[in-house]
Amino acid sequence: MDYFAYANGTLNAEDVPLTAIADAVGTPVYVYSRATLERHAQVFRQALSALPNVHIAFAVKSNPNLAVLRVLAKQGYGADVVSEGEMNRALAAGIKPQDIVFSGVGKTRTEMIAAVRAGIGQFNLESEEEGIELAEIAQALRKPAPCALRVNPDVDARTHAKISTGKAENKFGVAYDSAAAIYARLSALPGLDVRGLAVHIGSQITDLEPSREAFVKMGALMELLRGQGHIVTHMDLGGGLGVPYKAGDALPTPEDYGRMVADVAKDWDVTLMFEPGRVISGNSGVLVTEVVRVKRGSGHPWVIVDAAMNDLARPAMYDAWHDFAAVRPTGETFVANIAGPICESSDTFAREREIDVVQRGDLAVFRTAGAYGATMANTYNSRALVPEVMADGDKWALVASRIDPATILEIEQVPDWLG
Ligand code: LLP
Numbered sequence: 051m052d053y054f055a056y057a058n059g060t061l062n063a064e065d066v067p068l069t070a071i072a073d074a075v076g077t078p079v080y081v082y083s084r085a086t087l088e089r090h091a092q093v094f095r096q097a098l099s100a101l102p103n104v105h106i107a108f109a110v111k112s113n114p115n116l117a118v119l120r121v122l123a124k125q126g127y128g129a130d131v132v133s134e135g136e137m138n139r140a141l142a143a144g145i146k147p148q149d150i151v152f153s154g155v156g157k158t159r160t161e162m163i164a165a166v167r168a169g170i171g172q173f174n175l176e177s178e179e180e181g182i183e184l185a186e187i188a189q190a191l192r193k194p195a196p197c198a199l200r201v202n203p204d205v206d207a208r209t210h211a212k213i214s215t216g217k218a219e220n221k222f223g224v225a226y227d228s229a230a231a232i233y234a235r236l237s238a239l240p241g242l243d244v245r246g247l248a249v250h251i252g253s254q255i256t257d258l259e260p261s262r263e264a265f266v267k268m269g270a271l272m273e274l275l276r277g278q279g280h281i282v283t284h285m286d287l288g289g290g291l292g293v294p295y296k297a298g299d300a301l302p303t304p305e306d307y308g309r310m311v312a313d314v315a316k317d318w319d320v321t322l323m324f325e326p327g328r329v330i331s332g333n334s335g336v337l338v339t340e341v342v343r344v345k346r347g348s349g350h351p352w353v354i355v356d357a358a359m360n361d362l363a364r365p366a367m368y369d370a371w372h373d374f375a376a377v378r379p380t381g382e383t384f385v386a387n388i389a390g391p392i393c394e395s396s397d398t399f400a401r402e403r404e405i406d407v408v409q410r411g412d413l414a415v416f417r418t419a420g421a422y423g424a425t426m427a428n429t430y431n432s433r434a435l436v437p438e439v440m441a442d443g444d445k446w447a448l449v450a451s452r453i454d455p456a457t458i459l460e461i462e463q464v465p466d467w468l469g
Contacts, residue, residue: 052333053083053441054417061377061415063441068338068377071439071446072413077340078357080424082113082449084121084442086334087420091125094326097308101315101322105171107151109289109327110136112421117440117449118331119143128171130289130325134161137168147171151286151323153200153250155180155221162187166195172323174200174248174286176223178232185241198246198286198323199236201229201271203264207252207290210368216251216264223249226267230274237280245281246320247272250288253328258302258310261290265314272318286323287311293332295371295418304329328421335420337362337436338377341412342391350402351386355414358390359397360430362416362423366396374399376406377413392431424450429458 053064060067063081071081091108098104107128110119114136119129120143128149129140140150150170155177157165162184165173175181175197188195202223205216215222224232229247237244251264265287272282294301302310315322339357346352364370374388384407388399399416408414427436435458438450 051089052086053089054086054336054415056379059378061375063336063439063446065444066441066446068336068415069413071441072338072340072377075437075439075448076452077338077413078355078361078436079338079452080335080419080436080438081338081446082115082118082335082420082438082440084440087118087121087330088125090330090334091122091127094304094324094329095125097304098311098322098324100308100312103321105149105321105323107149107323107325108330109325110140111425112327113331113335113423114139114425115438115440115449116143117447118334119145122330130327134164137161137165137170141168151325153248153325159183159187163191166191166193169193171196172245172284172286173197175236176200178224178236181232181236181242181244182239185236185239187241189241194241194243196243196245197236198248198284199224199229199233199244200248200250200286201226201268203249203251203267205251205260205264205267207255207260208257209252209254209292210370212368213253214251215253216249216260226271229271230278233275233280234278246284246286247275247282248286248288248323250286250290250325253290254292255290256292256301258306261287261307262310262314265311269314269318272320283320284323285315285318285320286325287315289325289327289329291326291329293328293418293421295373297373330421332418332421335423336415336417337372337419337423338413338415341408341410341414343410344386344408347387351384353386353388353405353408355388355390355399357416357436358392358431358433359394360392360428360433361390361436362399362419363426363428364422365399372399372416372418374403374405375415375417376408377415379406382407392433429453429455432458
């Protein structure tokens with residue numbers, strides 16, 4: 051459920067007509083709804099309310115916009131970060147250091163120093179090597195680093211291969227069978243406060259069985275570790291819950307997910323940690339675009355829009371579906387392809403899809419673009435970096451400015467020796 055709905059024939063973000071935002075800011079532009087973000091944050095928390103000790107860290111990678119993080123900070127959310135840049139955004143948004151979890155296989159020495167100094171709540175270690183390095187840093191800084199060991203449970207999340215992370219062949223975490231020995235060795239290192247386990251098997255998960263299987267395996271590992279005398283007080287179950295991208299798609303809900311977790315983890319006696327991204331931010335945003343022209347094709351017509359794969363990479367990267375809708379629909383539909391202006395065929399948003407009839411100059415949206423949208427944007431083909439807007443009731447504000455190609459050109463220079 052979201053707060054993008056039609057009123058008087060025009061699609062609104064909360065109470066703001068998208069036409070007004072497009073007139074003022076231009077297109078393409080991402081528009082977020084504060085009420086939708088808040089609703090998703092509350093629904094997800096509520097879905098876990100049967101569990102006693104829960105810590106929710108929003109996956110900043112899904113939407114790192116400062117205003118978005120501020121909304122979630124006010125909802126009491128912590129942050130799951132994967133770089134110093136994300137950590138600094140979370141801190142700037144008012145998220146407390148102790149509510150920040152740092153994941154990722156490639157944390158650099160500089161990043162680990164910054165995170166230890168900042169006093170973050172937990173490092174999710176993805177290898178023994180990383181743990182040894184962090185122990186040295188923490189000892190030198192005389193600040194013990196709270197850690198969880200991320201384990202690769204070798205479970206297929208049954209999602210797109212490029213966003214699947216929990217199979218043995220993936221780069222993430224330590225192998226399930228070596229995890230207990232690594233946990234023991236890392237626990238013995240001065241500098242580390244090894245307190246738990248972490249798992250994350252993938253993203254846009256649409257079937258709860260693989261997650262259940264992974265969580266059951268993590269429970270067994272926790273028992274084994276405790277049996278060997280180790281302390282396990284925290285279990286981070288990651289993120290990954292999918293969202294419906296197509297109107298009418300039936301997916302497991304946060305309630306279904308919460309029930310499954312409660313069933314598996316009821317006797318664990320740990321602080322359960324979660325890292326939801328898409329389920330919070332996905333439906334909270336749309337990408338508004340203008341139709342440049344409609345061109346005849348050998349088959350169906352091509353709707354050429356002013357947004358491209360540099361603004362919304364998901365269709366090109368993962369063959370992802372984003373619903374497309376006119377901002378002022380006429381009620382008529384036609385079958386068309388939708389593409390952006392970039393000079394490669396992967397810059398295609400949809401093929402042979404039944405959509406609202408649109409023509410040159412019309413506004414339209416790609417829905418469910420609040421997660422992995424603006425954050426994955428780039429300037430390929432010397433296009434602008436797309437701006438972001440947040441709506442709140444009948445108010446709206448620019449929350450990230452468009453960066454023009456001219457500004458990007460300013461940071462480049464020709465060395466003297468090129469003449
Ligand atoms: N925790 C960890 C350790 C992760 O790697 C991720 C996502 C999350 C949490 C959040 O997952 P979520 O709840 O959002 O599914 N760019 C891709 C998605 C990449 C996901 C990367 N990791 C896409 O557009 O589909």
